[in-house]
Amino acid sequence: MTSIMARPVLPLGRRIMGSRSSRAMLNTASYGPPGFGSAGMTIPPGFNAKAAQQLRAVVPRVNPEKTPQPQPHQQQQPPRDNAHNSALGKTMPPGYKAQVAQLGVFEIPEQVTGSAGDKALGKALVKSWRQEGIIQIAMSDQHRRLMESAMAASRRFFAKPPAEKAACVDSQSYAGYIASGEEVTDGIADYSEIFTITKDLDLAEPRVRARWPCHGPCPWPDVDMKTPMVAYNDVLGAEGEKLLRLVEYGLDVAPGELTRYTRDGWHHTRVLRFPPRNGTNGRGKEGRGIGSHTDYGLFVISAQDDVGGLFIRRPKDDERFANWEKSAAGLREDDDGWVYVPPVDGVHTVILGDMMQYLTRNYLIATPHKVGLNTRERFAFAYFHEPSFQAVLKPLDTGCCSVPTSESSSSDKKVVDEGIHYGTHFTRMFMRNYPDRVTTKRLLAEDRLRLLERPELRTMGAVPAL
Numbered sequence: 531m532t533s534i535m536a537r538p539v540l541p542l543g544r545r546i547m548g549s550r551s552s553r554a555m556l557n558t559a560s561y562g563p564p565g566f567g568s569a570g571m572t573i574p575p576g577f578n579a580k581a582a583q584q585l586r587a588v589v590p591r592v593n594p595e596k597t598p599q600p601q602p603h604q605q606q607q608p609p610r611d612n613a614h615n616s617a618l619g620k621t622m623p624p625g626y627k628a629q630v631a632q633l634g635v636f637e638i639p640e641q642v643t644g645s646a647g648d649k650a651l652g653k654a655l656v657k658s659w660r661q662e663g664i665i666q667i668a669m670s671d672q673h674r675r676l677m678e679s680a681m682a683a684s685r686r687f688f689a690k691p692p693a694e695k696a697a698c699v700d701s702q703s704y705a706g707y708i709a710s711g712e713e714v715t716d717g718i719a720d721y722s723e724i725f726t727i728t729k730d731l732d733l734a735e736p737r738v739r740a741r742w743p744c745h746g747p748c749p750w751p752d753v754d755m756k757t758p759m760v761a762y763n764d765v766l767g768a769e770g771e772k773l774l775r776l777v778e779y780g781l782d783v784a785p786g787e788l789t790r791y792t793r794d795g796w797h798h799t800r801v802l803r804f805p806p807r808n809g810t811n812g813r814g815k816e817g818r819g820i821g822s823h824t825d826y827g828l829f830v831i832s833a834q835d836d837v838g839g840l841f842i843r844r845p846k847d848d849e850r851f852a853n854w855e856k857s858a859a860g861l862r863e864d865d866d867g868w869v870y871v872p873p874v875d876g877v878h879t880v881i882l883g884d885m886m887q888y889l890t891r892n893y894l895i896a897t898p899h900k901v902g903l904n905t906r907e908r909f910a911f912a913y914f915h916e917p918s919f920q921a922v923l924k925p926l927d928t929g930c931c932s933v934p935t936s937e938s939s940s941s942d943k944k945v946v947d948e949g950i951h952y953g954t955h956f957t958r959m960f961m962r963n964y965p966d967r968v969t970t971k972r973l974l975a976e977d978r979l980r981l982l983e984r985p986e987l988r989t990m991g992a993v994p995a996l
């Protein structure tokens with residue numbers, strides 16, 4: 531096995547540095563004491579992620595192979611760096627009670643070649659998701675540059691007059707603008723203001739002409755928005771594909787078992803703005819940005835600014851939210867057990883979605899998450915790495931996924947036998963989130979849902995019969 535050296539750069543992480551093409555990091559996350567950063571905590575004026583960054587420290591080299599790794603579901607170690615923990619927790623939105631995650635940072639290699647280092651990294655990623663429900667990966671210089679450019683475009687877009695933003699809607703795709711209060715989670719309006727980017731298909735494209743659900747143009751406001759967003763999405767797409775290949779190694783399944791689904795993947799992005807908690811339009815629940823839910827695809831790569839607002843739930847044996855069986859929206863929203871994910875400069879976070887849970891027979895669990903409103907407006911990106919719209923997914927039955935880890939979901943034998951058609955799953959999720967959108971109304975008025983049953987919509991690479 532390739533020798534792997536460790537060079538940690540975060541207080542609680544262990545970074546594994548191999549050759550440049552085989553860099554990885556095994557991380558150990560810890561949490562602050564329960565209730566840390568509890569109700570009433572506010573953000574000091576001027577606080578930003580730099581404060582957390584200043585606490586980074588280089589610690590002695592660690593040989594990860596000789597260092598005991600926490601087992602999934604193992605009790606977390608107590609915090610080892612209270613100063614760091616305390617600084618990260620100060621960005622938590624007021625009124626929320628949660629532990630504070632302190633996550634290490636994985637470095638994803640420039641190329642995934644199937645080396646011993648790649649396999650070790652894949653196993654470490656899977657282990658970390660099973661333990662924490664979320665991982666952090668380092669942005670490359672190119673990622674950071676494109677993310678900052680996209681973030682600037684996002685700020686310019688959301689600062690436009692409401693009528694200008696509202697015009698960015700398409701009746702055939704779910705791409706475009708979603709006003710604060712328009713999205714609904716568990717029957718309650720969310721305060722998030724969103725620009726969704728889906729596959730940008732013009733009206734002459736065969737799938738659009740054939741009226742396939744959700745297929746249509748992306749109603750960009752201008753090239754000032756489009757150019758940086760497309761560039762950022764493209765690099766995230768490449769990063770997502772590398773991650774998926776690493777997950778295959780981590781699960782001990784053959785190369786291609788997951789990536790065969792992402793040819794012409796239905797990848798999409800949500801560009802997000804959250805108003806400050808005292809600057810909402812009163813349509814939603816006080817202090818709530820987005821209600822608890824799981825995401826619907828394979829995984830989500832996210833970037834956030836330095837404000838803070840994301841909360842997740844760690845995998846628990848008695849919590850198996852399965853959106854494809856029953857809506858996970860609103861579940862456990864007000865319960866204890868949430869973990870705050872503070873902003874960390876220079877990283878993307880990655881959480882898992884419903885389709886990864888389904889494919890792995892619960893070996894990897896979709897991560898429930900929610901967003902709280904903070905004292906300042908907050909900007910974020912969520913890039914969804916997805917199967918093809920036409921893919922019919924079947925649970926894996928090799929490697930780590932050969933035995934179901936829970937009977938509480940995937941229990942519907944029909945669903946397991948027939949598989950899940952991703953396009954139908956996606957369409958249902960968006961119809962549920964946007965019941966009043968023109969796209970939903972047109973879908974129903976033109977009876978497009980029946981098209982989802984056609985063989986060409988359930989065969990990857992098939993083209994519509996026009």
Ligand SMILES: [Fe+2]
Nearest residue numbers: 823824825899
């Ligand atoms: Fe989400």
